[in-house]
């Protein structure tokens with residue numbers, strides 16, 4: 001069953017074409033990684049799926065709903081981890097989570113918050129400190145926790161491991177796999193080849209607003225890191241040579 | 244709905260964690276409480292004093308000994324205007340017009356200030372009224388606190404997580420708006436307290452509560468404008484700069500333009516020339532003290548014909564009194580002509596000024612506030628007219644006494660013959676002709692009607708800004 005469907009998507013930002021007709025789909029329970037260098041159009045893809053950016057041509061749908069038709073329903077079903085996510089620096093982790101969750105009408109106990117903060121491995125003593133005292137990685141962990149606590153069928157994650165240390169990245173990857181095992185659909189974007197190969201069922205290689213490669217299958221075989229790495233660097237390199 | 248309340252509560256938490264906001268709120272709360280208390284105590288003291296002074300003036304007039312009635316014409320009398328209970332919130336034109344007036348024969352004096360000490364005691368706060376703080380300074384506090392309400396989320400990139408939780412632009416606008424509304428309700432508590440106090444002092448609930456409501460409306464206009472700007476712009480610096488410009492324009496520039504335009508569009512010949520012309524007109528009337536003034540020749544022959552006698556000595560009434568009465572009537576007619584002209588000109592100017600309320604809520608609230616408080620120009624003019632009636636009535640009543648109760652022969656001989664001089668007096672009982680004077684404020688409905696146009700333009704302002712704000716907030720994107 002298809003959870004996310006992107007068909008010949010074209011998107012413009014400030015009058016300039018950023019996505020030039022990309023096409024991919026993500027199945028329910030699948031982890032799909034959109035891999036690409038800086039400025040490839042990864043964040044743009046996620047923002048378009050959430051209805052923050054208009055579709056210039058083609059179509060996108062999540063569980064059969066297009067954001068232009070019902071953006072509210074999309075945002076109810078999707079948890080989104082923004083790129084360089086920021087929450088309120090004047091609030092502590094509990095207050096931030098409590099506030100943002102209550103906006104999506106979720107009331108969770110401190111124990112439930114703690115359970116998820118445990119999963120993302122945020123130090124216990126930091127949780128009741130204002131987030132202005134947090135490191136980048138700690139802030140990222142709280143934002144990940146927020147996405148997880150939303151308890152939605154689809155997760156869109158923009159560079160979720162940025163700022164995390166290697167131990168936390170491993171922990172995070174395990175977490176993503178377990179979510180997929182529960183039947184959740186995960187679309188994450190990253191420029192980290194090894195991370196993507198470790199966690200994703202399939203990888204789409206995005207470059208200059210075009211999808212230039214698809215790796216992996218749903219048969220559960222591991223994607224070969226070497227192949228992807230080669231494609232990523234070669235093609236990026238080729239582009240550099242041309243321009 | 245619950246989303247809106249959640250956002251509002253969060254905004255309050257943010258404010259309460261900001262030292263700047265806390266200090267601002269405390270400073271303004273103290274300022275409001277202090278000025279409210281000072282103005283209230285000053286105004287109630289003034290009211291008490293004026294009522295007392297009025298009684299004393301009446302008593303002292305009526306207790307004058309037996310004397311020539313014309314000496315009472317020059318002894319004169321005082322009239323006082325006690326401030327309305329709401330004047331303690333907005334003294335309005337009372338600050339620039341006098342509230343007491345000396346009434347005497349042959350003259351219309353201008354109103355004077357009864358006391359300078361009230362101002363001196365309050366120090367610098369003398370001219371700082373609660374109304375001024377609400378009109379001029381609270382918008383600045385609102386700007387300082389709320390200008391970043393939405394643009395802050397944009398700058399800190401928290402608009403993305405907010406909106407991906409399903410918060411849309413209008414919900415954010417209304418949530419922040421609710422927070423600002425709560426702030427406004429809190430800040431207008433001193434006004435509510437002042438209005439309630441006025442009600443206990445006999446003010447009508449309609450005017451007192453309308454006054455409170457109009458200030459809430461005025462601040463709500465500022466709140467919604469601040470929020471709309473915060474929703475539209477890209478940086479908080481721009482939001483702050485833009486709102487300060489609006490404030491300067493609305494509170495400083497427009498009123499200045501309005502005054503200039505009102506006097507420019509209504510050219511007049513100037514005070515000195517008017518006063519010279521009036522004096523010229525008055526000189527034509529002749530001297531009422533001199534019954535032989537040629538100006539009264541025709542009057543004399545008319546009177547003689549009316550009583551069918553040959554000389555004033557044969558008249559059954561005192562001819563000097565008749566001349567005084569006639570002269571006072573002519574003089575008053577001329578004086579009234581000039582004062583009515585002056586007042587209608589003043590009123591026309593202030594009406595033209597009030598029209599600028601259409602482009603400046605600051606001007607509109609000023610008009611509405613003065614009208615509701617009963618401290619506007621119309622009220623002052625009514626005071627002048629009523630005191631003039633009082634003056635004319637007691638002067639003419641004294642002249643009637645002069646006409647009927649004093650013999651013409653004694654009157655003429657009073658300076659040459661000591662005995663006649665003694666007889667040229669009337670009993671002090673005659674001083675009871677003086678009427679009591681207690682200036683009454685306009686009725687509540689009159690005052691409300693006078694404020695209605697300004698209140699309506701304030702309401703339109705609010706609705707238009709809210710409409711624009713909600714409309715632009717629909718397009719809000721991170």
Ligand SMILES: Nc1ncnc2c1ncn2[C@@H]1O[C@H](COP(=O)(O)OP(=O)(O)O)[C@@H](O)[C@H]1O
Nearest residue numbers: 013014018036037038039040041042043044045
């Ligand atoms: N707010 C914006 N306005 C205009 N162009 C933008 C904006 N954000 C990104 N872009 C452009 O869109 C392209 C893709 O950006 P983005 O999707 O953020 O890349 P990625 O997430 O893959 O690094 C880039 O060329 C970038 O310059």
Ligand SMILES: [Mg+2]
Nearest residue numbers: 042043044083
């Ligand atoms: Mg990006």
